[in-house]
Amino acid sequence: MDDVRVGLAGLGHRGLHWLRRLRQMEGYRVVAVCDPIAALRERGLAALDRRDGVAAYARYEDLLVDPKVDAIALCVRSLSQGAMAAQALEAGKHVNAEVPAAHTLEDCWRIVVAAERTGRVYQLAEQARYWGFVDAWRDLVAEGRLGRVTFCEGQYIGYYGTRQFFQDPETGHFYDVEELPAHPEARPTCLHVMPPIHYLPHELSPMLKVLDDRVVEVTAMSTGSPSYSHPEIGQPDIQVALMKTEKDVLLRMATGFTQPVSHARGHHWYQVMGTRGSVEWKRSGRGFPLMWTADSQMHDVAEMDWRYERTDAPQEARGSGHGDADHYVHTAFRDAVLGIKPLAFDVYRAMETAAPAILAADSIAQGTRLMRVPDFRPGVARLAGEMPR
Ligand SMILES: NC(=O)c1ccc[n+]([C@@H]2O[C@H](COP(=O)([O-])OP(=O)(O)OC[C@H]3O[C@@H](n4cnc5c(N)ncnc54)[C@H](O)[C@@H]3O)[C@@H](O)[C@H]2O)c1
Incomplete structure (x- = not known):
């Protein structure tokens, strides 16, 4: 081929x-x-x-x-x-x-x-998962520079207006909440009923790559539905999941897509803390990512010039979208x-970004119940090609 x-x-x-x-x-x-x-x-x-x-x-x-x-x-x-x-x-x-x-x-x-x-x-x-800082953090963790990792956070609290929630099914045109009275043909999209916490792959995928780990337990909470920000929208404004990984790291991850946030600040934020140091993504458009390690005579955190863009990006990656990452x-x-070349991010790792998010929403639906995440890899309990019992 x-x-x-x-x-x-x-x-x-x-x-x-x-x-x-x-x-x-x-x-x-x-x-x-x-x-x-x-x-x-x-x-x-x-x-x-x-x-x-x-x-x-x-x-x-x-x-x-x-x-x-x-x-x-x-x-x-x-x-x-x-x-x-x-x-x-x-x-x-x-x-x-x-x-x-x-x-x-x-x-x-x-x-x-x-x-x-x-x-x-x-x-x-x-x-x-292809962003430059993700590889830098993965290497720091692998080299033990942060000690044993105990805590990791990620959040995607983004706002793209209200257009993606209403669409004319004939023309495909999207409408904002303010345009609805003039466009009775607009219908609610599936986002009204999709729990926002399902949209965790952009947090779980890079952070599980950094940790080389998988989630084993999850529980979650949600604000009420519909949105307080835009009551025309069925999605709750914020959902937060608490998770535990196989290596005993606690994760706190949040999503929300209905309340305005600063675009300069960016929509994603991450932090990794260990027994000997921490790294943190920038908090504002003017800010810098931060790093601190216990063993390097550092009185305060250092500002780091880590970016989404990779220093080793080929020319054809530049401008491909999302800090050049869409290319990869x-x-x-x-x-x-x-x-x-076989995929490093294979089907099992992919499902490890989806299942905890799905179970977080199930946890919310069941009154913040603790849910166990299955291991998708084949083994003695399930042979490859067989559905789990
Ligand atoms: N990776 C990223 O950064 C990123 C960014 C935005 C969206 N997304 C994802 O990309 C996907 C598309 O997002 P979008 O913003 O383009 O949405 P969109 O609503 O603009 O487009 C989705 C299209 O899918 C079509 N569709 C629905 N059911 C179909 C079917 N059975 N067969 C064929 N077509 C069907 C719809 O008619 C619609 O035109 C979503 O899954 C979203 O979560 C990813």
């Missing part, structure tokens, strides 16, 4: 961004697109250099049986996105899926088992499908 022939499903904001990236990258050819909204299919085709011979499907099932498609680029926003990834693997396609991986534990298992049975590549296209998910997937 010279090129990975891609069928891209979900032609919204992210799908369009992916189309533009894939058409610039070597080793990819977009051969089909899919979205139930006709106007978005047309917009997707228009974003390609050459649209002749590119199939456009309204139904996902039709995309899955197209023999020209080797791999599905899954950019849908749907509570079924995990089931859709599993369906594609079961149809013999490789899958590069947008975050989050899934919204139910059953879908996580279905993805794992389908990937094991078919040997197809499944990648969760989580890109924060496409090179890693392509190289895995073409047999050049």
Whole structure:
């Protein structure tokens, strides 16, 4: 196989961004697109250099049986996105899926088992794990510079206005809360019922990479629904999960997407503390990441010039999105499908970013119950390719 022939499903904001990236990258050819909204299919085709011979499907099932498609680029926003990834693997396609991986534990298992049975590549296209500071922190932890890590925090408290919550299902156009009276055709999107804590992969994926660890227990709390900030929106404003890892690190992770926050400050924040030191992401647009170690004659924390952007980024990564990180998910997937290099962020690590988030929402639904996170790796209790008992 010279090129990975891609069928891209979900032609919204992210799908369009992916189309533009894939058409610039070597080793990819977009051969089909899919979205139930006709106007978005047309917009997707228009974003390609050459649209002749590119199939456009309204139904996902039709995309899955197209023999020209080797791999599905899954950019849908749907509570079924995990089931859709599993369906594609079961149809013999490789899958590069947008975050989050899934919204139910059953879908996580279905993805794992389908990937094991078919040997197809499944990648969760989580890109924060490629940020420059994430590798710097991982190395510090691996070298023992922070001692034994005991505490780690991450939060994604982001605000993109209210548009993503209301969409015209005919045209695909999104509307803000203020525009709703003039647009009765706008319908609530699935985000109204998606627990915001499901959107933890951009915290769990990079921090579990730093810790080289997995979550084993989780519990969580939520503010009330609907949002206090925008009562038209069903999502609660803040959900917080408390977790414990296999290596006995406590994690506190939070999400919220409905209340205004400073854009200069950025939407993500992280901290790692150990018995001999700590590292912390910057708190404001003017601030710096911070570091302190007990063994280096430091009276106060030091400001560090760690960034999202990597110092070793190739030219083609620059400007790819999210501090250049969007580039890496496409090179890693392509190289895995073409047999050049297996994925470091494999299907098991991917599910380790999804399952704690799903169980956090289940914990909230069950009055902050403590939930155990399953181990997705095969072993004596479950052979590869078998569903868990
Ligand atoms: N990695 C990141 O940084 C990042 C950023 C934003 C969004 N996302 C993720 O990307 C995905 C898409 O986000 P978006 O902002 O583009 O959403 P969007 O709502 O703009 O687009 C999603 C599209 O999926 C289509 N779709 C839904 N069900 C479908 C189906 N069964 N078959 C084919 N198409 C279907 C919808 O019609 C819609 O056009 C989401 O999963 C989101 O969580 C990731």
